[in-house]
Amino acid sequence: MKMRGLGKTGFRVGEIGHGLWGMGSWSDADDDASRRSLRCSIKGGCTFFDSAYVYGNGHSDRLIGGIASEFPDNQLVLASKIPPADFKWPSDPKKPLHAIFPRTHVVEYANRIKAAFGRPIDLLQFHIWEDVWAKEAEWQDTIVELKAAGSIKAFGLSLNRWQPENALAAIETGLVETVQVIYNVFDQAPEDHLFPACRRANVGVIARVPLDEGSLGGKMTLETRFPQGDWRAGYFNSDNLAKTVARVEALKAILPEGMSLPELALRFILSEPTVSTLIAGMRSPEHVAQNLAVSDKGALPPDLMTELRGHRWDRRP
Numbered sequence: 001m002k003m004r005g006l007g008k009t010g011f012r013v014g015e016i017g018h019g020l021w022g023m024g025s026w027s028d029a030d031d032d033a034s035r036r037s038l039r040c041s042i043k044g045g046c047t048f049f050d051s052a053y054v055y056g057n058g059h060s061d062r063l064i065g066g067i068a069s070e071f072p073d074n075q076l077v078l079a080s081k082i083p084p085a086d087f088k089w090p091s092d093p094k095k096p097l098h099a100i101f102p103r104t105h106v107v108e109y110a111n112r113i114k115a116a117f118g119r120p121i122d123l124l125q126f127h128i129w130e131d132v133w134a135k136e137a138e139w140q141d142t143i144v145e146l147k148a149a150g151s152i153k154a155f156g157l158s159l160n161r162w163q164p165e166n167a168l169a170a171i172e173t174g175l176v177e178t179v180q181v182i183y184n185v186f187d188q189a190p191e192d193h194l195f196p197a198c199r200r201a202n203v204g205v206i207a208r209v210p211l212d213e214g215s216l217g218g219k220m221t222l223e224t225r226f227p228q229g230d231w232r233a234g235y236f237n238s239d240n241l242a243k244t245v246a247r248v249e250a251l252k253a254i255l256p257e258g259m260s261l262p263e264l265a266l267r268f269i270l271s272e273p274t275v276s277t278l279i280a281g282m283r284s285p286e287h288v289a290q291n292l293a294v295s296d297k298g299a300l301p302p303d304l305m306t307e308l309r310g311h312r313w314d315r316r317p
Contacts, residue, residue: 001015001016001046001047001292001295004275004277005276006048006077006177006178006204007198007276008203008204009123009153009177010154011204012047012075013048013077014047014048014277015270015275015277016046016291016292017047017048017050017277017279017280018037018046018048018049018282018288020049020063020064021055023055023060024051024056024060028227030283031063033283033284034063034283035066036285037282037288038067039067040288041282041288042067042074045295046288046292047076047077048076048077048279049064049076049077049078050206050208050279051078051080052080053080053081053082053083053109053113054087058112058116061112061113061116061117065118065119068117068119069118076122077122077123078117078123079124079125079206080113080124081124081126081158082105082106082113082125082127084101084128085100085101085102085105086099089127089128090128090160090161090317091128091129092130097130097136097138097139098136100133101126102138103138103142103145106146107142110124110152114152120150120152121152123152123177123178124143124151124154125156125158126156126157127158128158128160129160129166129167130166131166131167131168131169131170134169134173135173140173140175143175156176156179156180156204157170158180158208159179159182160317161317162189162315162317163317164182164183164192164194165192165193165194167181167194168197171201176203177204178204178276179198179203180207180208180279181205182207183209183210183269183272183278184210184211184212184265184268185264185268185308186212186313187315188309189312189314195272195274198274204276204277205274205275206276206277207269207272207277207278207279208278210266210278210280211262211265211266211280212244212265213235213236215236215245216251216261216264216265217261218248218262220241220248222242224236247311247313248261250311251264251311254307256304262290262291262294263297266291266294267300270294270298270299271299271300
């Protein structure tokens with residue numbers, strides 16, 4: 001596994017990280033399979049694990065905390081996220097910061113996550129963000145307090161879907177050490193303004209949704225359906241599914257011989273040096289092995305990267 005710096009945090013992380021969303025709150029999550037996958041991931045060189053308290057009300061935090069304790073000699077970086085106090089996604093810029101991330105709420109959930117991890121939190125993130133809050137003293141003072149208490153080591157923001165510019169003011173405060181943003185073959189907008197700001201401020205970039213919620217796995221068709229209650233049933237509604245499948249088929253038409261679509265998608269992200277790590281949801285040892293192997297294959301050829309620029313899909317929430 002190739003390693004990259006996580007901005008100014010001082011951490012070095014494997015460029016393929018492990019996302020735990022599917023392990024905590026998806027309808028078909030299986031704890032035994034999750035634990036096998038996490039162990040396989042660590043043994044394969046993965047060092048960055050991204051969770052959130054709402055992934056099963058702390059369930060994914062407890063999963064990775066327990067597994068990490070089995071590998072005391074590995075320098076693992078455990079990240080999680082504080083939910084908004086109103087538990088609504090995405091955030092509303094008209095709501096004040098005090099209603100979403102008041103000090104008592106942030107401290108309470110930081111303590112819950114720390115207890116689930118069984119150790120201080122390497123990277124604590126806010127699970128939503130509105131840049132109109134950037135100059136508010138309450139969140140800034142709370143983060144400084146948590147660091148001084150030894151509860152957290154670094155702080156970052158998980159940005160709202162398709163809003164990569166909604167963190168530029170926060171980055172300027174100097175307190176934000178990482179940003180987590182949707183970035184993939186379709187969602188290339190972070191390159192416009194967010195990535196340059198991160199380079200200037202030495203902020204680590206965590207690329208999430210590398211496979212566009214599964215579409216870039218290449219297996220979806222117009223007949224694909226998800227179980228009732230599975231959030232993907234709403235995301236891949238009939239309109240979005242049809243548009244997505246058409247774009248995925250266009251990508252398949254330019255695949256180099258011998259390269260799978262998931263490999264293309266992951267290597268596209270890793271071809272961007274601003275990215276510190278990407279987080280893939282890997283719920284089976286087979287997926288772990290396939291994804292971690294991509295790290296050794298390096299960046300995509302420049303001519304292919306140029307062609308992939310034409311597949312940018314600017315979407316709005």
